[in-house]
Amino acid sequence: MALTGIEIYKHLPKTNCKECGQPTCLAFAMKLAQKGIELSKCPHVSPEAAAALEAAAKPPMRLVTIGVGDKKLEVGNETVLFRHEKTFLNPTGIMVRVADNQPAAEVESLVAEVASYSLERVGMELRPNGFAVDNRSHNPSSFAQCVATIRAKSQLPLVLISQDPSALETALEKVGQERPLIYAADSHNSEGVIKLAKKYQCPLAIRAEDGLGQLAELSDLAAKAGVEDIVLDPGTRGFASSLEALTQIRRLALKKNFRPLGYPVITFPGEGAATPEEEVLLAGEHVAKYANIIVLDHFSPGHAYPLLTLRQNIYTDPQKPIQVSPGMYTIGSPRDNSPLLITTNFSLTYFSVAGEVEASGFPSWLLIADTEGLSVLTSWAAGKFDAEKIAKTVKGFNAQDSVRHRKLIIPGAVAVLRGELEDELSGWEIMVGPREAVDIGGFLKRVWAN
Amino acid sequence: MPPVETPVEKWAGKIHEVNLGGDARRLVVGGETTLPFLHFEGAIPHPPAVAVEVQDRPPASWAPELRASWGEAMEDPASWAKKAVEYGADLIVLYLSSAHPDDQNTGPQEAKKTVTRVLSTVDAPLIILGPGIAEKDNEVLVAAAEAAAGRRVALGFCEQKNYRTIIAACMANNHVAVAKTPVEINLAKQLNILICDMGLAPDSILMDPTTGALGYGLEYTYSVMERLRLAGLQGDKMAAMPMFCTVGEEAWRQKEARATEGIPAAWGDIATRALRWEELTAMTLLLAGADVVVLRHPQVVQRIKATIQKLMTKE
Ligand code: SF4
Numbered sequence: 001m002a003l004t005g006i007e008i009y010k011h012l013p014k015t016n017c018k019e020c021g022q023p024t025c026l027a028f029a030m031k032l033a034q035k036g037i038e039l040s041k042c043p044h045v046s047p048e049a050a051a052a053l054e055a056a057a058k059p060p061m062r063l064v065t066i067g068v069g070d071k072k073l074e075v076g077n078e079t080v081l082f083r084h085e086k087t088f089l090n091p092t093g094i095m096v097r098v099a100d101n102q103p104a105a106e107v108e109s110l111v112a113e114v115a116s117y118s119l120e121r122v123g124m125e126l127r128p129n130g131f132a133v134d135n136r137s138h139n140p141s142s143f144a145q146c147v148a149t150i151r152a153k154s155q156l157p158l159v160l161i162s163q164d165p166s167a168l169e170t171a172l173e174k175v176g177q178e179r180p181l182i183y184a185a186d187s188h189n190s191e192g193v194i195k196l197a198k199k200y201q202c203p204l205a206i207r208a209e210d211g212l213g214q215l216a217e218l219s220d221l222a223a224k225a226g227v228e229d230i231v232l233d234p235g236t237r238g239f240a241s242s243l244e245a246l247t248q249i250r251r252l253a254l255k256k257n258f259r260p261l262g263y264p265v266i267t268f269p270g271e272g273a274a275t276p277e278e279e280v281l282l283a284g285e286h287v288a289k290y291a292n293i294i295v296l297d298h299f300s301p302g303h304a305y306p307l308l309t310l311r312q313n314i315y316t317d318p319q320k321p322i323q324v325s326p327g328m329y330t331i332g333s334p335r336d337n338s339p340l341l342i343t344t345n346f347s348l349t350y351f352s353v354a355g356e357v358e359a360s361g362f363p364s365w366l367l368i369a370d371t372e373g374l375s376v377l378t379s380w381a382a383g384k385f386d387a388e389k390i391a392k393t394v395k396g397f398n399a400q401d402s403v404r405h406r407k408l409i410i411p412g413a414v415a416v417l418r419g420e421l422e423d424e425l426s427g428w429e430i431m432v433g434p435r436e437a438v439d440i441g442g443f444l445k446r447v448w449a450n
Numbered sequence: 451m452p453p454v455e456t457p458v459e460k461w462a463g464k465i466h467e468v469n470l471g472g473d474a475r476r477l478v479v480g481g482e483t484t485l486p487f488l489h490f491e492g493a494i495p496h497p498p499a500v501a502v503e504v505q506d507r508p509p510a511s512w513a514p515e516l517r518a519s520w521g522e523a524m525e526d527p528a529s530w531a532k533k534a535v536e537y538g539a540d541l542i543v544l545y546l547s548s549a550h551p552d553d554q555n556t557g558p559q560e561a562k563k564t565v566t567r568v569l570s571t572v573d574a575p576l577i578i579l580g581p582g583i584a585e586k587d588n589e590v591l592v593a594a595a596e597a598a599a600g601r602r603v604a605l606g607f608c609e610q611k612n613y614r615t616i617i618a619a620c621m622a623n624n625h626v627a628v629a630k631t632p633v634e635i636n637l638a639k640q641l642n643i644l645i646c647d648m649g650l651a652p653d654s655i656l657m658d659p660t661t662g663a664l665g666y667g668l669e670y671t672y673s674v675m676e677r678l679r680l681a682g683l684q685g686d687k688m689a690a691m692p693m694f695c696t697v698g699e700e701a702w703r704q705k706e707a708r709a710t711e712g713i714p715a716a717w718g719d720i721a722t723r724a725l726r727w728e729e730l731t732a733m734t735l736l737l738a739g740a741d742v743v744v745l746r747h748p749q750v751v752q753r754i755k756a757t758i759q760k761l762m763t764k765e
Contacts, residue, residue: 118716211454213454244490248456248457252455280730284730284734288738305706306727307730310734375670
């Protein structure tokens with residue numbers, strides 16, 4: 001949370017000596033608040049005041065990096081409680097749990113499936129982020145062996161789950177250079193596990209069993225021991241309890257600038273759910289409400305796809321709707337007698353329309369109007385997809401040169417524009433298409449088959 | 451280390467409590483004095499309600515998975531509604547789809563008959579929706595309003611371009627209006643104001659901010675709903691209506707819930723994906739403040755009911 005000028009002023013000597021080049025301490029404070037000057041320009045600020053000001057200038061929630069290389073996971077650094085206030089920045093990391101008492105063949109096939117899972121949606125790649133290796137065997141060498149089995153198949157970031165510092169260390173001896181997240185220091189093992197985090201310079205998760213007070217104490221303990229990258233597990237597992245705890249942590253960090261809880265949060269929805277289906281729902285809750293890392297107990301494409309889509313939705317910047325560039329697009333290889341459709345440049349609108357036209361089997365021309373990334377109804381309501389804009393798009397992209405006919409198909413949701421459009425585009429016949437993209441195939445079959 | 455204080459927000463406002471149903475079975479939605487499911491902060495006197503969508507004729511265009519899940523019950527709206535209640539529906543959304551001119555173009559007489567039959571078969575409160583064509587909506591909803599007098603149903607959709615007739619029918623028969631606006635906070639408030647100006651009480655309105663399904667604009671609906679809920683809790687009475695979301699209809703419209711051929715393996719099998727699509731859409735909007743979610747698949751109804759129960763219980 002950035003400090004105001006007045007708050008900074010309180011920490012200054014208030015002598016107005018002008019050595020900083022500013023007429024008064026207050027003027028200096030105001031300038032500093034706007035980041036227009038460096039604190040070091042004041043030679044008289046006390047070390048304590050400097051430390052306090054520096055601490056206050058730190059982001060309220062720390063950015064924590066797990067893993068190394070181009071697949072590393074960065075989480076945290078969030079600045080708002082609601083995405084409409086600005087945007088959520090670093091999408092929730094989704095890790096898949098691998099138990100070290102599973103047969104090696106099972107581990108291998110799970111790891112191969114998760115590591116190769118990837119799909120594209122509105123121009124972005126969706127994929128899980130890594131693995132959480134769980135020392136269920138309670139045997140340090142099985143743990144290290146399981147880590148090695150995973151590493152033979154995938155370089156994705158790791159979470160190392162064990163209560164036993166010696167098991168954690170056998171794994172860290174293998175992958176300690178790769179910044180795995182160590183999970184977790186709790187009230188029983190904190191000393192040993194904090195030491196490991198220091199020794200291997202790895203991010204450390206801490207787990208409380210007894211509320212946020214205990215969580216803050218443990219986090220404070222780790223920070224005082226010199227661990228900077230901390231991840232929080234409040235220990236809550238259910239739908240209501242985790243929503244409550246995660247909301248409180250986010251509020252305390254952002255609104256109260258409460259340092260001990262100013263870190264990313266990790267959750268385990270599988271531990272609070274009775275079935276894999278319920279796990280997806282709880283994971284969905286955590287994506288929307290404040291988890292930075294989620295460890296899944298089950299992985300299947302039919303569950304992963306909707307969950308990754310939800311993450312994409314929630315983390316889309318509301319100020320920058322995903323857009324495609326306006327212009328004339330071809331679907332298949334259209335000719336001068338192929339259908340000509342127009343819609344908006346909101347990416348989802350484009351992708352659903354293009355997908356349905358593609359599926360219809362009719363090669364077509366698709367005109368995309370610049371509606372500033374708004375969907376058909378929204379842009380129409382906002383006056384950004386009216387008869388004038390449509391006519392301008394048709395002329396601007398020389399639709400008359402692409403097709404021999406003079407027929408333009410407009411979205412059914414803006415059927416009211418038809419009359420006005422026929423005035424604007426003289427010589428053109430305006431055809432009202434379906435309201436929904438899914439009905440485009442049937443529509444084209446009906447009106448364009450001959 | 452300083453003790454950790456529970457970070458509680460103080461809200462001046464309260465979401466209107468909307469009563470639905472007749473003597474045999476009443477349902478109240480709304481009444482919250484805090485954000486969704488934050489029991490440590492305020493009151494959530496009524497759990498969000500799960501509605502099941504029933505159409506007045508078998509919907510031929512529904513995905514095979516969905517049609518199979520209801521089977522023969524879909525042949526008759528009254529038996530369909532009965533089955534929906536058995537699956538746990540708190541209320542029924544009855545779509546008078548057959549009144550659409552491109553459908554069977556049925557009129558007020560048929561609407562009256564259907565509504566009467568459904569009302570005499572189930573006690574659960576009803577939300578009655580027209581086919582979405584202004585003239586036809588007015589025709590069949592007025593008939594429906596009269597047939598449902600005494601049962602306090604909700605009627606929709608009232609839209610900026612067509613609300614007067616429906617609101618008059620609500621006022622004449624003590625019903626509730628469903629006000630629908632296209633994903634925009636000011637349009638939503640404006641329509642509520644217009645409706646209240648006609649004389650319908652603020653506690654007789656549900657608002658539908660227009661649902662975008664998962665992957666198809668969900669984030670817009672989510673943020674508009676969060677903003678409306680925040681405004682309502684901050685004391686803006688024209689933003690404090692309980693919110694209504696047509697989750698099933700939107701989720702099952704998408705390719706993800708329908709396509710079985712030529713799709714990437716990463717999408718998983720159709721049934722798993724389609725059900726999760728509907729469930730995650732519902733879950734996310736419940737967290738944004740939905741007070742009524744309208745669902746389609748029986749298993750989704752059961753799972754969302756169970757989840758709401760968990761969200762309402764302090765562990
Ligand atoms: S140098 Fe420091 S003490 Fe002197 S006027 Fe500037 S801020 Fe104040």
